[in-house]
Amino acid sequence: MMLYLLINGLAFGSIYALLALAMSITYKSTDIANFAQGELAMFSTYIFFSGLLLWPQGFWLLLILMLAFNFFGGFLLQKGIPTSSSKVSMIITLGLQMLLLGCAGWLWGPEPRHLPLPFEAGSVWFEEEGLALSSYHLWNLLSAGLLLGGLFLLMRNTSLGLAIQATQQHPESAASLGLNTQRIKAIAFGLSALTGGLAGMLAAPLTPLEPTMMWNNLLMGFAAAVWGGFRSLKGAVLAGYCLGMLKNLLAYYLSPDLDAMLAFGLIALVLLWRPQGIWGAKQVRNL
Amino acid sequence: MLALFCGSVLAGFPWLVNAYWLYIGSLIFIQILIAMGMSVLMGYSGQISLGHAAFVAIGAYGTLLLRAEAGWPFLSALLVASLFGGLIGALVGRLGVRLKGPYLAVLTMAFGMACLTLLGRSDGLGQHAGLIAPPLKSIAFLPYSPTSFYLFLLFLVGLVYVWLSTILGGKIGRALKCIRDQEHLAESVGISPTYYKVLAFALSAFLAALAGGCWMQLLGLAHPDNFTFQHSVQFLAVVVLGGMGHIKGAVLGAALFTFIQVQLESQLFDGPSAYFGWIFSGGILILILSLEPGGLWGLWQKWNRPKPASRAL
Numbered sequence: 001m002m003l004y005l006l007i008n009g010l011a012f013g014s015i016y017a018l019l020a021l022a023m024s025i026t027y028k029s030t031d032i033a034n035f036a037q038g039e040l041a042m043f044s045t046y047i048f049f050s051g052l053l054l055w056p057q058g059f060w061l062l063l064i065l066m067l068a069f070n071f072f073g074g075f076l077l078q079k080g081i082p083t084s085s086s087k088v089s090m091i092i093t094l095g096l097q098m099l100l101l102g103c104a105g106w107l108w109g110p111e112p113r114h115l116p117l118p119f120e121a122g123s124v125w126f127e128e129e130g131l132a133l134s135s136y137h138l139w140n141l142l143s144a145g146l147l148l149g150g151l152f153l154l155m156r157n158t159s160l161g162l163a164i165q166a167t168q169q170h171p172e173s174a175a176s177l178g179l180n181t182q183r184i185k186a187i188a189f190g191l192s193a194l195t196g197g198l199a200g201m202l203a204a205p206l207t208p209l210e211p212t213m214m215w216n217n218l219l220m221g222f223a224a225a226v227w228g229g230f231r232s233l234k235g236a237v238l239a240g241y242c243l244g245m246l247k248n249l250l251a252y253y254l255s256p257d258l259d260a261m262l263a264f265g266l267i268a269l270v271l272l273w274r275p276q277g278i279w280g281a282k283q284v285r286n287l
Numbered sequence: 288m289l290a291l292f293c294g295s296v297l298a299g300f301p302w303l304v305n306a307y308w309l310y311i312g313s314l315i316f317i318q319i320l321i322a323m324g325m326s327v328l329m330g331y332s333g334q335i336s337l338g339h340a341a342f343v344a345i346g347a348y349g350t351l352l353l354r355a356e357a358g359w360p361f362l363s364a365l366l367v368a369s370l371f372g373g374l375i376g377a378l379v380g381r382l383g384v385r386l387k388g389p390y391l392a393v394l395t396m397a398f399g400m401a402c403l404t405l406l407g408r409s410d411g412l413g414q415h416a417g418l419i420a421p422p423l424k425s426i427a428f429l430p431y432s433p434t435s436f437y438l439f440l441l442f443l444v445g446l447v448y449v450w451l452s453t454i455l456g457g458k459i460g461r462a463l464k465c466i467r468d469q470e471h472l473a474e475s476v477g478i479s480p481t482y483y484k485v486l487a488f489a490l491s492a493f494l495a496a497l498a499g500g501c502w503m504q505l506l507g508l509a510h511p512d513n514f515t516f517q518h519s520v521q522f523l524a525v526v527v528l529g530g531m532g533h534i535k536g537a538v539l540g541a542a543l544f545t546f547i548q549v550q551l552e553s554q555l556f557d558g559p560s561a562y563f564g565w566i567f568s569g570g571i572l573i574l575i576l577s578l579e580p581g582g583l584w585g586l587w588q589k590w591n592r593p594k595p596a597s598r599a600l
Contacts, residue, residue, distance in 0.1 A: 033389030102565030214511025222393045264401035
């Protein structure tokens, strides 16, 4: 039972981890907290869903297309958001969130949809008291793990990743070394949109595909990002997985709809006790 | 003189229009109350809140419960519920007083959503079905009718407007602006940022709760669907549309926003209509902030004299 709860929690956790990572990447590179992250994912999942309706056999190709679409969408988005003040940019992402939410409701309607997967959600491992680990859990954990692993390799071992890190740490010196920091910021935004987009895809079978599906997930993603320190990518991922398991234990032993309470409690505690997050380094700012 | 003229025209409004427009007018006054509070919070103290729907909910449920369970008259129930909302606002503001950047936004967003969960779970608050308000017999010595409620709201908005103009024109307003622009400088000349920031938060929460109590009475019910995260973002859009530098901007923004939103949601389209309100608010936030961050008030100022509009963010 415990094992089931933890693994199911990891499945939720990978959604939170992906979202938190996406937010941390944008925040670290551009100082913009992206409140539209969840709705960007929701919208692209809807587009993916419409694609699948037209061409049911092309799941894998459409998946790759959708991720590429997200990347370019994020790339263009960074160019479009004015960066004069990070507060203005943040409020603009809130506007984008409302806009996407309204458009999705208008185009696809409020009724929940079912996102078809190319495999049956059959039990693969063990079954106990009616609870089963399905192939869906496997798909969720594997794809999130693959993307996260790929991103970490990209960040650590390629020149692009190093350029992104340099831009995050000190944009001026990175620019003076000849890096095109504007383009690197846009690429970081694209990577973040791609990561968040996969989170939407993975969330869609867990919660039905509907315009408001990412409200709770976005909040949990923010909670994970704050817990991890908002500037620490590793911290965001670890916090996301921990939060997923915590949420699942709470849902089983107490009540299933305490997500927002858990998120608020956690955010308030972290901000009071350790504002730089569990794994974040303290920011020192000169006046 | 102009104010007197506007006031008398607005007071004569109920005898000129039908019940539908009277309802829209009342809705606009309620939105103005919230927007003035948000304007103090964002424009004057430079803070942000994505959880103001929760304070509106506190006012709505508080007034309703005090009337239904304790049998209080409407006005005292409204006042006590609003003060309670202000108190909770002070607590949240105190919690967030040191937070910079997106952290305050995230904290208040989580606060709003946690309160919404609480509303949906509590038996005493009617869970997801909400509560029905007991009918109102009289309001401030007048027998209750849509017209008297409208006049009451007009009076309330005028009162709050005069009160806010007075305190914002004085020491509190200057201290808040100083903290917004140069927090460390303010601290060094003996202005406590903590005190004034919490004060601004409590004030805006009080006004939101006041509006919540009136809104509940106008609708005749309190329902969790009226206090979602999207409502908090809409309050933000109202203030951004009007302009954050001055409470006149908030009044202007609230009137225009509510008018357009109601038209979008009720008349132009059929079908699931809240979506058009959302598209509208999202579009407002994006367009105004990209093109003219000062909002309508900033535009008006720019147009009247070539002095740069006051810095909003």
